[in-house]
Amino acid sequence: xxxxxxxxxxxxxxxxxxxxxxxxxxxxxxxxxxxxxxxxxxxxxxxxxxxxxxxxxxxxxxxxxxxxxxxxxxxxxxxxxxxxxxxxxxxxxxxxxxxxxxxxxxxxxxxx
Amino acid sequence: xxxxxxxxxxxxxxxxxxxxxxxxxxxxxxxxxxxxxxxxxxxxxxxxxxxxxxxxxxxxxxxxxxxxxxxxxxxxxxxxxxxxxxxxxxxxxxxxxxxxxxxxxxxxxxxxxxxxxxxxxxxxxxxxxxxxxxxxxxxxxxxxxxxxxxxxxxxxxxxxxxxxxxxxxxxxxxxxxxxxxxxxxxxxxxxxxxxxxxxxxxxxxxxxxxxxxxxxxxxxxxxxxxxxxxxxxxxxxxxxxxxxxxxxxxxxxxxxxxxxxxxxxxxxxxxxxxxxxxxxxxxxxxxxxxxxxxxxxxxxxxxxxxxxxxxxxxxxxxxxxxxxxxxxxxxxxxxxxxxxxxxxxxxxxxxxxxxxxxxxxxxxxxxxxxxxxxxxxxxxxxxxxxxxxxxxxxxxxxxxxxxxxxxxxxxxxxxxxxxxxxxxxxxxxxxxxxxxxxxxxxxxxxxxxxxxxxxxxxxxxxxxxxxxxxxxxxxxxxxxxxxxxxxxxxxxxxxxxxx
Numbered sequence: 001x002x003x004x005x006x007x008x009x010x011x012x013x014x015x016x017x018x019x020x021x022x023x024x025x026x027x028x029x030x031x032x033x034x035x036x037x038x039x040x041x042x043x044x045x046x047x048x049x050x051x052x053x054x055x056x057x058x059x060x061x062x063x064x065x066x067x068x069x070x071x072x073x074x075x076x077x078x079x080x081x082x083x084x085x086x087x088x089x090x091x092x093x094x095x096x097x098x099x100x101x102x103x104x105x106x107x108x109x110x111x112x
Numbered sequence: 113x114x115x116x117x118x119x120x121x122x123x124x125x126x127x128x129x130x131x132x133x134x135x136x137x138x139x140x141x142x143x144x145x146x147x148x149x150x151x152x153x154x155x156x157x158x159x160x161x162x163x164x165x166x167x168x169x170x171x172x173x174x175x176x177x178x179x180x181x182x183x184x185x186x187x188x189x190x191x192x193x194x195x196x197x198x199x200x201x202x203x204x205x206x207x208x209x210x211x212x213x214x215x216x217x218x219x220x221x222x223x224x225x226x227x228x229x230x231x232x233x234x235x236x237x238x239x240x241x242x243x244x245x246x247x248x249x250x251x252x253x254x255x256x257x258x259x260x261x262x263x264x265x266x267x268x269x270x271x272x273x274x275x276x277x278x279x280x281x282x283x284x285x286x287x288x289x290x291x292x293x294x295x296x297x298x299x300x301x302x303x304x305x306x307x308x309x310x311x312x313x314x315x316x317x318x319x320x321x322x323x324x325x326x327x328x329x330x331x332x333x334x335x336x337x338x339x340x341x342x343x344x345x346x347x348x349x350x351x352x353x354x355x356x357x358x359x360x361x362x363x364x365x366x367x368x369x370x371x372x373x374x375x376x377x378x379x380x381x382x383x384x385x386x387x388x389x390x391x392x393x394x395x396x397x398x399x400x401x402x403x404x405x406x407x408x409x410x411x412x413x414x415x416x417x418x419x420x421x422x423x424x425x426x427x428x429x430x431x432x433x434x435x436x437x438x439x440x441x442x443x444x445x446x447x448x449x450x451x452x453x454x455x456x457x458x459x460x461x462x463x464x465x466x467x468x469x470x471x472x473x474x475x476x477x478x479x480x481x482x483x484x485x486x487x488x489x490x491x492x493x494x495x496x497x498x499x500x501x502x503x504x505x506x507x508x509x510x511x512x513x514x515x516x517x518x519x520x521x522x523x524x525x526x527x528x529x530x531x532x533x534x535x536x537x538x539x540x541x542x543x544x545x546x547x548x549x550x551x552x553x554x555x556x557x558x559x560x561x562x563x564x565x566x567x568x569x570x571x572x573x574x575x576x577x578x579x580x581x582x583x584x585x586x587x588x589x590x591x592x593x594x595x596x597x598x599x600x601x602x603x604x605x606x607x608x609x610x611x
Contacts, residue, residue, distance in 0.1 A: 003495070007495070008491070010498075011491055011494050011495045011498060012491065014494050014498060015449060015478075015490050015491060015494040016453070016456070016471075016474045016475055016478055017475060017478055017479055017482075017487060017490065017491070018475040018476060018478075018479045019479065019487070023484070023487065026484075027487070027488060027491055030488055030549055031488075031491060031492060031495065033549075033550055034441065034492060034549065034550055034553075035492075035495075035505075037437075037438060037550055038438040038441070038442060038505065039438075040434070040435065040438055041435055041438050041439065041442075041508050041509065041512055042508070044432070044435060044512060044515065046508060046511035046512065046515070049511040049512075049514050049515060050511070050514055051507055051510030051511050051513070051514065052510055052511075052513040052514040052517060053340060053510060054340045054370070055326045055327070055340070055517075055565070055566030055591070056326065056327050056370040056372065056566075058591075059325075059327055059372045059374055059591055059592060060327065060364075060372035060373035060374045071369070073364075073373040074369040074373075076366060084367075087233050087234075091233045092233070094231065094233065095229075095230055095231060095233075095459065095460035095461070096458070096459055096460065097457055097458070097460075097461070097462070097463035098463065104458050104459055106458055106470050106473065107467055107468060107469055107470050107472070107473050108468075108469065108470070109469075109470045
């Protein structure tokens with residue numbers, strides 16, 4: 001078993017999940033069986049293999065350039081309100097579970 | 113607007129005959145019927161809604177119907193037709209949209225309770241382009257929660273039943289999108305594909321499903337699952353229709369920086385080019401252990417048909433195929449764990465009401481809002497990204513992704529496209545794999561590679577099992593070469609006598 005109950009609690013904490021006792025025991029079983037299967041990646045020698053994060057750095061870019069210049073096509077003038085107008089305030093707040101009409105409201109953050 | 117058109121008795125009679133053909137309606141057939149005033153977009157929408165009302169209680173493809181929006185668009189198209197103006201390419205065509213694409217003022221849930229009451233303030237680019245081209249959006253289609261699943265059983269609302277056999281799954285995650293086309297509850301639909309979510313359900317339901325190249329179609333307004341993999345694409349009855357929809361939704365969108373500045377060819381013209389002389393690769397890694405014998409037989413017969421059409425069949429090797437599933441499920445869950453961090457009960461979505469502190473509010477909202485599979489993937493992804501495991505899992509998987517990309521680069525030096533089965537089996541029974549996440553993940557074994565590598569893929573129906581369940585042939589192409597896979601798929605259809 002590579003993943004322990006303590007690991008499940010730690011990872012749930014990182015992921016902002018609480019999870020019930022039942023969920024934790026199911027996850028303990030599932031994570032171990034899935035990660036066991038994932039371990040077959042270690043059969044491969046990846047020394048000197050560059051990691052691949054995305055495919056969009058290969059196409060439509062100016063490959064003679066480096067850094068952000070490669071993606072010049074994706075840039076635009078920095079203008080007020082950009083491509084589309086910002087959402088009106090009430091639209092931006094319309095889906096908020098709680099707001100005072102100006103701000104999103106959340107439970108108290110700082111205890112005193 | 114001429115929404116209330118005078119209805120002559122003769123027109124009624126024509127409508128009756130027309131409605132009998134609901135099951136063979138293609139995009140061109142709809143548009144020309146509306147153009148030639150054999151029917152109206154409004155009455156067509158009405159017929160589809162009637163069909164949905166009658167049949168969808170058994171299938172479960174739709175989550176939300178957008179009748180007002182559909183009828184307003186239909187009236188607009190009818191007014192154009194009445195004036196004798198040329199209709200746009202999707203003029204009057206009834207379509208459905210997977211519920212992971214946001215639609216302004218039309219509730220969008222991503223199949224999740226956490227977005228149960230979410231009313232988006234803007235439209236997904238692909239949807240906006242469909243409507244601008246005349247499409248009539250009937251409603252939003254069921255899917256696995258946040259597109260995470262291979263059977264549509266992870267929808268927080270209800271499962272989808274395969275129209276070909278209601279005891280079986282439609283595939284996932286775009287299960288509603290495939291079932292709606294298969295059951296004639298839409299002429300075309302949009303789905304999304306992160307690990308096979310367009311192609312696998314297309315294969316299970318016996319329709320065409322196209323996943324375009326990463327960057328070909330804007331992701332703006334697609335609720336993110338795994339941003340380096342997610343793509344939007346069409347599910348249709350014919351390859352021609354898939355090409356028509358791709359033509360509309362393809363192309364650079366300034367709202368998505370990963371949408372590529374690559375020119376979009378005329379796909380309808382490309383379809384008509386001959387396939388004679390094209391080289392099609394067959395990789396032994398896709399015909400090994402675990403492949404159902406009936407699926408193998410059908411796919412091999414389909415490849416034989418393509419050879420008879422003049423394609424040259426060339427053996428290729430994709431040696432890292434067996435590593436694709438672990439690579440995919442590390443990278444996709446890692447990206448998902450990050451993308452789904454935004455659901456915190458603050459700006460939109462469900463909030464747990466009983467929390468006293470901010471941290472408790474985050475946790476309980478996510479605990480109650482997310483379903484079991486979504487939590488499993490968030491946990492797996494968070495684990496793979498956590499200190500001490502990052503190198504062993506996430507970085508390792510990114511390196512193997514490079515090896516998979518090299519496999520395809522090598523193969524595409526020799527061939528123009530690669531043909532494989534879409535899925536190792538036909539549609540399985542509802543409930544069959546729900547308790548075994550790993551066996552569910554393995555259903556994606558032939559589809560995840562194209563997602564990881566960024567290339568396009570299409571699934572076309574290529575026969576049935578002895579239980580009359582559809583089988584899919586997958587055709588994979590080079591980056592931004594949807595034209596060739598569409599052409600091969602179209603040639604196969606012609607050989608089968610479709611169209």
